[in-house]
Amino acid sequence: MKIHNYNQCATRLSRRDFLYLSGIGTVALLSGCAVHPVTGRRQLMLxxxxxxxxxxxxxxxxxxxxDYGLVQDQALNDYISGVGRQIAGQSHRPDMPYSFNTLNASYVNAYAFPGGTIGLTRGILLDLENEAELASLIGHEVGHVSARHTAQRMTRGLLAAAVFSGAAVAAGPELQNVVAGLGGIGAGALLASYSRNQEREADELGLDYMxxxxxxxxxxxxxxxxxxxxxxxxxxxxxxxxxTHPMSSERYxxxxxxxxxERALRDQPVxxxxxxxxISGLRRIEEAIRQLQEGDDQMMDGNPVNARKNYDRALVIVPDDYAANLKQAKCLLALNQGREAEIHALAAREAYPDEPQAVHVLGMIHLNRNSFDQALTHxxxxxxxxxxxxxxxxFRGYCLEGMGxxxxxAGKYYAYLQHVSSGDYARHAHxxxxxxxxI
Ligand SMILES: [Zn+2]
Structure with a gap:
């Protein structure tokens, strides 16, 4: 029976899946059929x-x-982790190595990596109104992990190979931006765009778990x-x-x-x-986070002049905030004001020595000045x-090229192309x- 099922699965392996999987080379076809942890049904899982x-x-x-690292507020991290662990304990995969990370990023988002690393931004925490909503949000993300949604999408070839290799999650980096010192370090995001069915399933599981x-x-x-x-x-x-998490009135x-x-729990407190x-520490600086959000919107609309004003207002409230300083540094770099950018990047590095993105931005600031050797050091x-x-x-290859x-x-460019095959950086390297x- 198992063999029969396996064959059924195997025939569903399309030519596209096969080419895709052989292309990245790291995913063994041997995984084959797996029992789905939620439904108990066998399904193709590569x-x-x-x-x-x-x-x-x-x-x-x-x-x-x-996402600017974990918030430097141990009590807040512990609180979110505590709620998370409780939810994960109710899930279909309680033994996954979950971690619940409260992130300094100000955009509104929550995400789950397939091994159980879950991220919640300062932005989304400020929009929640009670712990029951927090538990629901975490439940939804744990639902994606439990139902193996990223693995499903990968099996179906719906995730680009670049997604798995540290490529940027945001809009593709432009080489002219490298020269302008704006190239992003990118994020190794498995931030899959889930299907509507997966969203529905994650909602259902999230509600069950909470x-x-x-x-x-x-x-x-x-x-x-x-x-x-x-x-x-x-x-x-x-x-x-x-x-990444499509919303619809049907889902709602x-x-x-x-x-x-779920009538039995209706009298429970929220x-x-x-x-x-x-979250009182966050609420105290809510205005600063809102200014950072507005600044990010302005940056995304291509208005660094306006963004700078928002970041300035945020920095009045939180002068030592890592993310605020680093965002301002990137904004100033976009405005070609390298000296001031450097001041904020250094302030960011001092505010959070364990987080390396400030070091990357310092490298970019030096690159922008054609100080290739100093950029390389960073x-x-x-x-x-x-x-x-x-x-x-x-970027190290780019510095070495600049240094002659x-x-x-060439060694760095070659190594880069082993991981990433499209985009402006890849074209430049090639x-x-x-x-x-x-070659
Ligand atoms: Zn979702």
């Missing part, structure tokens, strides 16, 4: 649990760093209302959330009906005060602090290797 965990460990640190933890299902309704309300707004700082209605059926107490320091980012390999060290530059006669 990624084993070990591979999910490995992909997570290779990629999530880069995403977390691109209710299983004893929370009032009204929290789930509150979360859905918040998302429904936001999904109508065309704001850059909301875009990633809805690009389905959640309402399901939550309504823990509004407890939530507000625990990119090397970055790589020591957080190894494994292909974009960093490209062709052989070493063109140089050709020009120099290496």
């Amino acid at each position: 990624m084993s649990e070990d591979q999910e965990i490995r992909l997570d460990r290779e990629n999530s640190p880069h995403q977390i760093s691109a 209710a299983g933890s004893g929370y009032n299902p009204q929290g789930f309704v509150g979360l859905m209302e918040m998302l429904m309300d936001m999904s109508g707004r065309d704001k850059g700082h909301l875009a990633v959330l809805f690009a 209605q389905t959640a309402l009906i399901r939550a309504d059926a 823990y509004r005060e407890r939530y507000m107490d625990n 990119f090397e320091a970055y790589n020591t602090q957080l190894p494994g980012n292909p974009n960093n390999v490209f 060290r062709r052989d070493r530059a 063109a140089r290797l050709q020009e120099w006669g290496y």
